[in-house]
Amino acid sequence: MLISFSLSVFMLFSMGCTSPEKGESLVNSEIEDNLSKLKLPSGFEISIFAEVNNARSLAISPSGTVFVGNRNGGKVYAVKDNNGDGKADVKYELASGLRMPNGVAFKDGDLYIADISTIYRFRNIESKLSNPGQPEVVYDEYPSDRHHGWKFIAFGPDGKLYVPVGAPCNICESKDEVYASITRINPDGTGREVYAHGIRNTVGFDWHPGTGELWFTDNGRDMLGDDIPPCELNKVSVQGQHFGYPYCHGGRYRDPEFGIERTCDEFVNPELNFIAHTAPLGMRFYSGNMFPSSYRNQILVAQHGSWNRSTKSGYKVLLVTVENNKAVKDEIFIEGWLNEATQAVWGRPVDILQLEDGSILISDDHAGLIYRVTYKG
Numbered sequence: 152m153l154i155s156f157s158l159s160v161f162m163l164f165s166m167g168c169t170s171p172e173k174g175e176s177l178v179n180s181e182i183e184d185n186l187s188k189l190k191l192p193s194g195f196e197i198s199i200f201a202e203v204n205n206a207r208s209l210a211i212s213p214s215g216t217v218f219v220g221n222r223n224g225g226k227v228y229a230v231k232d233n234n235g236d237g238k239a240d241v242k243y244e245l246a247s248g249l250r251m252p253n254g255v256a257f258k259d260g261d262l263y264i265a266d267i268s269t270i271y272r273f274r275n276i277e278s279k280l281s282n283p284g285q286p287e288v289v290y291d292e293y294p295s296d297r298h299h300g301w302k303f304i305a306f307g308p309d310g311k312l313y314v315p316v317g318a319p320c321n322i323c324e325s326k327d328e329v330y331a332s333i334t335r336i337n338p339d340g341t342g343r344e345v346y347a348h349g350i351r352n353t354v355g356f357d358w359h360p361g362t363g364e365l366w367f368t369d370n371g372r373d374m375l376g377d378d379i380p381p382c383e384l385n386k387v388s389v390q391g392q393h394f395g396y397p398y399c400h401g402g403r404y405r406d407p408e409f410g411i412e413r414t415c416d417e418f419v420n421p422e423l424n425f426i427a428h429t430a431p432l433g434m435r436f437y438s439g440n441m442f443p444s445s446y447r448n449q450i451l452v453a454q455h456g457s458w459n460r461s462t463k464s465g466y467k468v469l470l471v472t473v474e475n476n477k478a479v480k481d482e483i484f485i486e487g488w489l490n491e492a493t494q495a496v497w498g499r500p501v502d503i504l505q506l507e508d509g510s511i512l513i514s515d516d517h518a519g520l521i522y523r524v525t526y527k528g
Contacts (some may be wrong), residue, residue, distance in 0.1 A: 182520065185497055189392045189487035191524070192444075197485070200523040201230045201239035206514040208303050208354075209504040209521070210255040210262075216277055217504070218245075218255040218262055222516065223302050225249045227264055227501070229280055230521070237510075237523055243280045245273065250297070253354070254304035255444075256312060260339060263316060264439070267300035268293045271339065290340035294319065294329065301431070303502075306364050311335040315367075317352040322372045322397050324409055333367065333397050334388075347387045349394040349418060355502065360448055362476055364388060366430035368452060371400055377460050380404045381424035384432050384471060384478055392419045393404070401500040422478040428457035429465030433502030433514070441509025442526045449473055451484060453500035455514060463489055468500055468513060485524070488515075 155379040182199060189197055199218075206228075208220040217239070219228040225356035227246040230239035246252065246264065248359070252332035254265030262276040269291040273283050299317025307313050318331040325331060333347045333356070356367035365387040371380040380400030395402070395418035397409040405413065425431055437446045449472055455457075456465035466489035471481045488498035506512065506523075513522045 153193045159267075161248070182518070185518070186522075188490075188497070189485055191485050195520050195524060195526050195527050198237060199520055200232070200237065200512055201242065201521045202519055203228050203230065203242065203514075203521055204519045205516045206519060206521050207253045207301075207501050207516050208255055209502045209512060209514055210305075211504055211506070212257050212277060214258075214277060215507065215513065216340075217521070218257060218282070219514065219521070220253045220255045220264070222251050222253045225252060227252050227255060229276075235526070240523075244278070245276070245283050246271075247284070251301040253301035254314075256304045256306055258306050258310075258312075261338075262470050263289065263304060263312060263338075265304045265353070267297060267302070267304040268295040270304070270312070270314065270336070289338075290336055290343070292343075294327075301354070303354045303356065304496060305356065306338075307335065307365065308358055309335075311337060313346065313351045313356065315350065315356075318396065321374060322406065322408060333365075333373025347392055348395065349396045349398075350385075351396040355431070357435045357450075357455070359386075359473075359476070360436055360438050364476075366434065366436075366450065367496050367505055368434050369394065369396075369421075370430055370432075371420045371427060372406070373428070375407070376427075377462065381421075381427050382429050383421040384423040384425065384431065384434070384450070385419065386422050386476075386478075388419075393417075394419050394421075420487055422480060423471060425452075425454070425469075425481070426464050428460045429467075430455035430457065431465075431469075435505060435511075436503065437504050437511070439511075446470070450478070451503050451511065452481070453503050455499050455501060456489065456496065463494055463496065466481075466496060466499060466512075468503070488517075 205221045205224045210218045256263040262273040264271040270289040271286040273286045296319035315333045332345045336343045352370045353367045354364045369383040371382045398413040399415040404457040452469045454465035468485040469481045470484040501514045504512040510525045
């Protein structure tokens with residue numbers, strides 16, 4: 152049952168003004184100079200698709216409207232490439248004044264937005280982008296903790312909305328099983344259940360195109376030094392699996408506080424461990440036809456980058472090779488947001504989204520950009 156939408160919540164939402172006017176480029180030519188710093192494999196090109204402040208999670212409609220969540224600015228946007236030139240030429244502000252509306256998902260004409268404790272829905276959003284009106288509160292009983300409270304959301308092959316709930320701390324043991332989990336609910340907000348346990352903070356997941364299994368990134372805990380524990384890439388094979396947090400990290404590191412009486416073989420091992428503190432966020436299986444065939448059904452992972460490591464790590468997009476439903480290796484797909492010599496950072500990739508033509512978008516909340524990656528051969 153839908154929860155009634157209060158006037159106080161409605162006042163948080165904008166009425167959907169468009170900015171800039173249709174036909175006006177969203178791209179600042181000065182920003183494009185930074186693109187020369189990015190290194191991609193031979194044959195690939197990167198350009199700026201749109202400028203969106205604090206661009207975070209991405210979702211797309213069948214008609215090509217791209218929806219953009221926002222963590223620090225409290226806003227949700229939509230951008231469209233109306234003339235098909237590979238750059239957005241119109242931007243809509245759909246909502247403002249929220250706490251952390253990081254997650255966006257699209258289903259059957261409706262836009263779903265995940266704030267910290269609440270899932271909102273704009274019905275038939277594309278018919279009213281310039282004036283979205285009142286969204287519905289679909290569900291408002293998630294925890295209100297700000298720590299790891301921002302959410303990535305997506306609809307699974309089962310038609311349910313998958314919603315993670317991060318640990319409300321760096322490292323702690325919560326009595327409520329909803330923390331450090333991935334949950335799922337029906338589109339109308341009913342039927343909440345925990346799908347997977349022991350997940351510190353996932354801000355990106357996707358389903359394997361062949362097996363339908365859920366794969367997800369997870370950010371490792373802090374304050375154990377520069378090199379442990381690793382961040383993780385995991386796979387859910389059966390509902391109810393536990394992935395170790397807060398007892399075991401990376402499949403082999405028992406937590407010094409909570410892992411004393413537990414062993415790592417009690418939990419599901421990661422498919423792949425990443426360098427510590429690289430903060431892997433968005434991940435998507437590539438299923439398009441633009442990139443070479445070797446990329447098909449492989450994983451692209453956006454590493455947001457470390458925040459307190461003595462030497463920075465991450466700030467890259469990785470390609471993870473999957474063979475026989477196993478992750479076997481990772482390699483750099485895009486780098487250059489971090490200057491290794493000076494440790495200066497100008498961008499931080501967040502999420503990845505595949506377009507209908509097989510190109511991909513990458514959001515960057517630090518630079519306030521959405522990039523488009525194409526393959527020219």
